[in-house]
Amino acid sequence: MPLAYLCRKIGNTQIFMDTGQCVPVTVLQADSNTVVQKKTVDKDGYSALQLGFAERRASRTNRARAGHFSKAGVPAKQFLGECRLSEQELEAFEVGQEIKFDVFEVGQKVDVTGTSKGRGTAGVIKRHNFSIKRRTHGTHENTRHGGAIGAGSYPGRVLKGGRMPGRMGNEKVTARNLEVVRVDADAGLLYVKGAVPGHRNGVVRIRPTTKADL
DSSP states (O other): OOOEEEEEEEEEEEEEESSSSSEEEEEEEEEOOOEOOOOOOOSSSOOOEEEEEEEEOGGGGGGGHHHHHHHTTOOOOEEEEEOOOOOOOOOOOOTOOOEEEEGOOTTTTEEEEEEOOEEEOOHHHHHHHHOOSSSTOOOOOOOTOOOOOSSSSSSSOOOOOOOOOOEEEEEEEEEEEEEEEEEEETTEEEESOOOSSSTTTTTEEEESSSSSOO
């Protein structure tokens, strides 16, 4: 399984290629990830690699986290993330090892996972792209309502799973098959073509794609 790298979303911009083509990109701040813990099948029931991202002040770290980082011999980190790896792949890493973002190269296809922006409680027009009812011929306050949700005499109840108003956004979203357009090693930035889930300064996970377009 591919390694999931932790990055911070900076924002969106556009860059011009050598051919003159204008490409919309998302800029990711790709600081080095630190191996904090190796989880094995014998001890934890599964094999995975725990990575730490972004420095955190010791005064802002609780005692449990501080002891966890001290045991690993690494500075306190602001974010922790796990990625599943096989036992054979796990042998290539050691606790305290720094993983640079040079594992990615220009032209590579990647998957980016993040938490989408929370939109709060939304109606069916915004949440599910329903059509607005016509505002003539007797229609009053219900122009943005969803309409009937139940059947007639059979089955005589509201079926589960219908598209209704409710909480919108703030969910785990994965954008697949995005292309790495530029790798700026000096500034520690990755430029990925297209949009990436989440808000500015949000933490995302980037890894080589697991389901390439055929």
